[in-house]
Amino acid sequence: MRSITCTAVCVALAAILIMIVTGPQTANAVTCQVTQLAPCAAAITSSAPPSKQCCMKMKEQRPCLCQYIKNPSLKAYVSSPNAKKVSKTCGVPVPKC
Template structure:
């Protein structure tokens, strides 16, 4: 009797997770150095690499934090940085 109850509870928990679309989220560590792959594209008119685009997408939740930092703001909001972000499909947030 006990194993049936335990099995039923496990099955119910799994069903609830499936029905609610339970997703695991991964926290992003905000490190502007992760954008080093984009340095050449941001300082010239060259196309961003796949690695650059991946890093910008990864660091997207951090962009407002970078924009609020006086030292980093010019780097993140420069015309070339905006062009690289647009090419990579990452919108510059309004913070």
């Protein structure tokens, strides 16, 4: 049960990070699913550097970040210092929503 909760929190954190990192943009049929940010969970919840897959997902989900930031359940994760650090490392600017 704990690993499911940890996984859900990590995915939410990753999604929030992506929202912070990227600003609103138009994209080609991006499906906004916070679970797409799961590869970023370790980097957001620890001091581990983001993986290439994390950065790729952050860039893909960039158009969705404001949506994630506006979600009260995700906002704290996206606004976390680690989330901002991951977004900066991945070259995804934090959006102003």
